[in-house]
Amino acid sequence: MIVTRQTKSGRSPASTAYVSPILDACGFPPHTIRCTRLLALVNTIDPELVAATLGMDPEATMLYVADHLDPGRLPYA
Template identity: 55%
Template sequence: MPTLLHGASSSETRMLKIDDIDQQAHTVRLGKRAHAVPLDPASWTVLQRCLAHRGAWRTDNPHVVVTKRTEAGRIPTSAACLFPLLDDCGFPPRMVRSTRLADLVNTMDPKLVAAAFGMETHKPP
């Protein structure tokens, strides 16, 4: 959901920590984005289900996405663990994210999209 609706990268999803979630405002801090991302009801529901699943593991790992390999530690899960999640749609996370970003850039000001996603513009040499 974060990739499909919010253009989150695999890294942003993997690095998301419990402390990055604002339960009151229904927002999350993703990566280096300048502002917290407000979650729509569907994304919020998915996040709550993920947190409930994670809660059953009784782990001290601060990351939202936890696997059997990472539950005992404090490291994020590997990117390879996220790729199978989108297998049913037939597209890898990077393609889904790129499509979402392209859609936003075509419908909004590209500079605003870049700022919202924490991207920096590079000036030609």
């Protein structure tokens, strides 16, 4: 999480207008980085726990696992 003067006292994320110039050098927009981080969290931790921690709706985190199948979590058949 990026902390700014506006975000330090609340739970809202830093604005795209604030973060975009910082990320311009790497070539990735804030949305891509956020989605990538959420995908990693949801696939390594319980999606419901991630949702509760980040103040999201549990169904919202399920969008990040809908197109990803981790073979390590499947039982051997």
